Amino acid sequence: MPARDTAPFERAPAEEGSPGGDTASREDAGLPWISIIVPTYQRPRELAVCLAALAALDYPVDRYEVVVVDDGSEPPATPSGANARRDLRVTWLRQPNRGPSAARNLGARHACGEVLAFTDDDCAPARGWLRALAASVRVAPGALHGGTVVNGLAHNAWAVASQTITDVVVPSLLASVSPLRFVTSNNLALRAERFAAIGGFDEGFRASEDREFAHRWLASGAPIAEVPGAVVQHLHDLGLVSYWCQHFGYGRGAYAFHRRRAVQVRAPFNPNLGLVAETFRRPFATLPMRSALRIAALLVVWQVANAAGYLWQGIVGDRSHAKPPS
Numbered sequence: 001m002p003a004r005d006t007a008p009f010e011r012a013p014a015e016e017g018s019p020g021g022d023t024a025s026r027e028d029a030g031l032p033w034i035s036i037i038v039p040t041y042q043r044p045r046e047l048a049v050c051l052a053a054l055a056a057l058d059y060p061v062d063r064y065e066v067v068v069v070d071d072g073s074e075p076p077a078t079p080s081g082a083n084a085r086r087d088l089r090v091t092w093l094r095q096p097n098r099g100p101s102a103a104r105n106l107g108a109r110h111a112c113g114e115v116l117a118f119t120d121d122d123c124a125p126a127r128g129w130l131r132a133l134a135a136s137v138r139v140a141p142g143a144l145h146g147g148t149v150v151n152g153l154a155h156n157a158w159a160v161a162s163q164t165i166t167d168v169v170v171p172s173l174l175a176s177v178s179p180l181r182f183v184t185s186n187n188l189a190l191r192a193e194r195f196a197a198i199g200g201f202d203e204g205f206r207a208s209e210d211r212e213f214a215h216r217w218l219a220s221g222a223p224i225a226e227v228p229g230a231v232v233q234h235l236h237d238l239g240l241v242s243y244w245c246q247h248f249g250y251g252r253g254a255y256a257f258h259r260r261r262a263v264q265v266r267a268p269f270n271p272n273l274g275l276v277a278e279t280f281r282r283p284f285a286t287l288p289m290r291s292a293l294r295i296a297a298l299l300v301v302w303q304v305a306n307a308a309g310y311l312w313q314g315i316v317g318d319r320s321h322a323k324p325p326s
Contacts (some may be wrong), residue, residue: 034064035113035192039103040121043069044078050225052224053124053233056090059069059131065089065106100185101201101209108195116195120186124233132191132229143223144190144214146170146183147230157239157291161298162246168279174226181322182214183224194222206251208253215261243298244305251309255317278304 036054040047047068053065055197068090072075095106099121108116115137119125129147151163167182173181174192185201190209198216201209217246238246258269280299284293 006206025032026062028063031060031063031117031197032137033043033133034115034117034130034134034189035060035107035111035263036064036066036117036119036266037069037104037111037128038066038109038119038121039069039071039100039107040077041100041103042073044073045258045259046122046237047077047178049124049191050119050121051128054119055176056127057125057130058127063089063194064130066113067091067093067111070094071100071101071108073102073180077179079258098203098210099206101205102203104185105203108192108200111192114192115189116192116211117189118185118187119232120188121218122234122236123149123186124235125187126231126233129187129230129232132227136225136227136230137191137206138224140225141191142194143225144183144217145177145188145225146229147187147189147229147232149184149187149232152233152235154239156238157294157298158240158243159234161237162236162238162243163234163300163304164282164295165279168274168282172278177243179218180211180215181218181224182211183226185210186234187230189227189230205253205256207249208257211253211257212260215257219264227234232240244301247302248309248312251306251311252313254306255310255313256304259314 017296038047038050038054051066051068057064066079066088070093072095077092079090079092092105093110095103104118104157106272115134117130118131133145133147136143149163151159153159170182170184174183198213199221202216203214205212218224236242236246264267283295283299286292289296
């Protein structure tokens with residue numbers, strides 16, 4: 001696995017017209033300047049929806065900016081979606097395809113805000129999202145803040161199944177104060193200097209990077225704060241192939257994460273079968289029987305794909321590490 005990029009996260013200097021200008025009202029003057037970082041790859045339509053939602057946020061336009069990082073899309077991502085708020089500052093960056101962790105880190109290095117907020121190109125934050133995160137950061141400036149993610153595609157069974165997993169796993173780990181607890185990278189915020197101090201996201205992870213980030217965060221002794229009012233709609237239009245690839249990738253990321261954790265804290269990986277069982281129970285508690293059966297079938301696919309990715313990474317990943325340098 002490539003080493004994590006530990007280059008300093010030097011914040012870009014504020015420019016005229018950037019967040020923090022003189023036009024903020026007295027009522028909003030105490031709000032933090034926030035940089036919203038959005039990695040994107042091959043999703044122009046979804047990105048336009050995301051940017052339109054960010055342009056419509058209930059937050060002073062001179063107290064936030066958007067930094068879009070194109071992770072090697074072909075054709076390249078082009079400015080769109082933010083036109084509804086013409087005075088909103090949007091910075092466009094591009095890099096060769098290196099994954100979302102590297103894209104987020106690049107965005108952080110170019111961000112001007114004192115607070116960094118992260119979401120994804122297939123997400124649409126609610127109007128009050130940024131205010132809720134800002135209020136939480138003000139109360140607990142040393143914490144990692146995670147909001148609420150909801151499925152925005154109720155008609156898509158694959159998206160419903162994928163969100164069901166998140167709806168069970170993330171809150172359960174947070175509630176149990178598990179050392180494996182985390183918040184998802186499509187809805188989190190923290191102070192920029194804390195992000196820099198911890199070294200950003202590990203660029204060796206193309207999936208499960210939020211789990212690895214949260215593990216280092218907790219190991220540093222810093223807390224995680226839940227922000228229920230910071231709501232993001234996830235608009236991931238999944239089908240069979242994309243659903244399989246998503247959870248195969250999560251399996252690969254899980255292997256890399258648990259392998260590293262086993263070395264760092266000498267903690268072997270013990271699957272949480274209770275969480276798996278609760279995930280399968282959830283559709284039957286919330287959906288009509290016919291729909292629940294369909295989602296349960298897709299959860300079987302989740303388990304198979306996840307296990308396949310885990311085993312693949314264990315075999316192919318370890319073999320690649322064993323090769324001597326050429």
